[in-house]
Amino acid sequence: MEKITSFTINHILLQPGVYVSRKDLAGETPVTTFDIRMTSPNEEPVMNTAEVHTIEHLGATFLRNHETWKSNVLYFGPMGCRTGFYLLLIGDHSSEEILPLMKEMFEFIRDYQGEVPGASAKDCGNYLDMNLGMANYLAKRFLDQVLYPITPDRLVYPE
DSSP states (O other), X not given: OOOOGGGGSOTTTOOSEXXXXXXXXXXXXXXXXXXXXXXXXXXXXXXXXXHHHHHHHHHHHHHHHOTTXXXXXXXXEEOXXXXXXXXXXXXXXXXXXXXXXXXXXHHHHHHOOSSOTTOSTXXXXXXXXXXXXXXXXXXXXXXXXXXXXXXXXXXXXXX
């Protein structure tokens, strides 16, 4: 079997950033998959499932309600390795193009207080596994350490 695209990225060199993971066609419609890498793979602890789950709920809610982008959002969810998230958007997009959206989304997560959307037994299959405080903290950390001071090397996968 062929190695899938995400396994061909050098995770030893990969640092937190916003990367185009792949571009595909769904019929004739382009779909861009983004790698929203929040932690340094194999160098620092991965995020716990509770905060990943909370970021997923908040991020998906934010994106699917965003005035400009909501009609382009196909999916936002965690990577199995718990070092970041995938965002799939309809269209041919670049990392630079979605930086304002990512800053806005992580500011929303950083500042969010109250009940997490969809965090009920009726709405979610594991609603008790949430940690809003850590989600707020990780969003702030990602903004301060990665998104606000982002450099070109954090927008293109390392060779």
